[in-house]
Amino acid sequence: MHELAIADSIVQSVLSEVERQGYGNLIEVGLRVGELTDIVTDSLCFGFEVLSRDTILRDTKLVIEQVPVSGECLTCRKKTSINIPVFQCEYCGGFEIKVVNGQELDIAYLKVDDDGDNDETEQRGE
Ligand SMILES: [Zn+2]
Incomplete structure (x- = not known):
């Protein structure tokens, strides 16, 4: 399944980013998916949910922007x-x-819940 492999690579790269930046609680992962990709976004969300279940991303929501x-x-x-x-x-x-x-398939942002701080930090992807 195409989407499962993609979800897996998203989970892996988000996990390594969280580790690198020392993020605490990650609320949301924003993903940009181009219309020309043949990705079924529902399947991608499902894959993300399944694959993140046993990780620190288990409560993280995947938000897809087409x-x-x-x-x-x-x-x-x-243009x-x-x-x-x-x-x-x-x-x-x-x-x-x-x-x-x-044709995009990019992580757009990571939304982090800073402990004790109500500001929502948005980390724009490079
Ligand atoms: Zn023209």
Whole structure:
């Protein structure tokens, strides 16, 4: 199962980040998933839940942000949104599009609960 392998690599990288930064209680993991990836987000959440059950991430919520597909038209050089599965420029109608967004699979942020401090720290991914 595709999503389980992805969930596993997310759990592993979040765990190593938590260890490296010495984070306490991690509330949320924000994930950016592009529309062009064929990832089933429900399956990914389920995989994360199962794989994090025996780790310090057991109470951590996986929040998935879907990134719409967009690109740059090679004909008129404008940035255009794309209605998949048709890769067509919304300005000039050209079909030569360089995809810019939609293939993401990134950890966007980690939300940490600082003990005794009510400020929510957001750690933007690099
Ligand atoms: Zn165009």
